[in-house]
């Protein structure tokens with residue numbers, strides 16, 4: 001997210017959010033010109049975000065923790081990894097165990113949509129629609145995409161469950177503008193979105209991105225891009241994010257491998273909410289995950305995000321995530337040797353860190369997990385950033401602040417007697433895109 005060119009946009013969007021009037025917009029949200037369609041979409045997006053917002057976020061975090069505990073009560077009392085037989089299913093977290101043990105996953109693909117957990121739990125993507133099979137990796141026309149291409153699939157009005165005929169590398173010439181009610185499902189083949197533009201989820205609802213690899217994304221030129229069957233928009237240059245979310249709600253990003261993009265890997269901004277990012281693998285990247293782009297945009301307090309079972313691997317520098325205003329549940333992720341900090345923020349976000357494994361590098365200056373910007377201690381000491389059940393290795397430490405958790409979500413789980421952070425190796429062992437074989441558990 002390049003902040004500099006967003007100031008205008010932010011000002012304009014502020015007047016859209018929470019204020020039911022239509023401002024005269026000249027440039028908003030990377031549209032060079034805002035027409036009635038985009039204005040209407042922005043207002044619908046706001047209404048959807050307000051509906052998706054949960055006034056009691058602790059309910060969601062408690063429920064999530066309960067489900068993790070249920071799974072752990074089963075086979076996996078220990079971090080020791082059992083020997084696995086060919087074709088055996090070893091789903092180790094509640095999202096995966098919801099679908100991965102079904103050997104018929106390829107004919108029951110849409111069951112995946114029942115498996116979202118955390119704040120994005122209401123996301124069904126294209127479950128209500130037909131299957132669309134992408135057969136053509138090309139991306140030659142942003143205004144009139146060829147049937148069979150990914151771009152043609154994502155602009156359709158109807159819900160669609162989008163899959164791929166075979167393995168392919170898709171180099172997008174322009175950002176991919178994804179419409180509401182879509183699932184992109186790369187299971188069974190190897191799909192890479194690489195060497196071109198990334199994915200944009202803007203002012204839309206209900207999108208699942210699953211089982212693909214996104215890397216080496218670069219800024220791409222703007223111009224006229226079709227963002228739905230009925231609408232073309234004039235876009236400015238895109239930033240080079242792997243996945244950019246802007247005023248979106250109910251989005252679930254699961255088992256996606258992301259690396260080496262020129263801007264962020266996941267940037268969720270401008271009132272995006274009801275988002276779950278799970279089972280993803282992040283590598284070799286500077287600004288990994290941004291949740292809120294501006295301290296001046298208080299409307300991001302609607303933002304509610306679950307970050308679970310991800311692996312932040314080698315070469316990740318900072319922002320895992322970096323948060324503003326919202327409520328972020330960071331649970332059972334694996335952090336390995338961040339190069340600046342792991343979890344950061346400004347503008348008093350609420351950050352609940354539970355059962356993560358934080359392994360610091362050997363550098364004595366890089367032991368702290370947390371990082372606060374633009375605030376003196378007298379101010380940030382009131383921000384609620386709490387750590388519970390986290391495992392700290394090699395001197396890592398989490399600087400807590402703010403009120404203790406109201407009801408400790410782990411309290412009712414004490415009977416299970418496990419140390420959550422120690423399970424992270426098992427919970428995240430298959431993070432990133434999976435290699436699923438037809439007629440076998442995945």
Ligand SMILES: *[C@@H]1O[C@H](CO)[C@@H](O)[C@H](O)[C@H]1NC(C)=O
Nearest residue numbers: 075076077078079080081418
């Ligand atoms: C877990 O592993 C340790 C050592 O690896 C072992 O002593 C312990 O009994 C195991 N616990 C369970 C519940 O299997």
Ligand SMILES: *[C@@H]1O[C@H](CO)[C@@H](O)[C@H](O)[C@H]1NC(C)=O
Nearest residue numbers: 128157158159180181205206
């Ligand atoms: C998405 O699907 C839901 C349910 O079918 C429908 O109510 C909604 O209007 C759709 N959204 C858009 C933007 O088409």
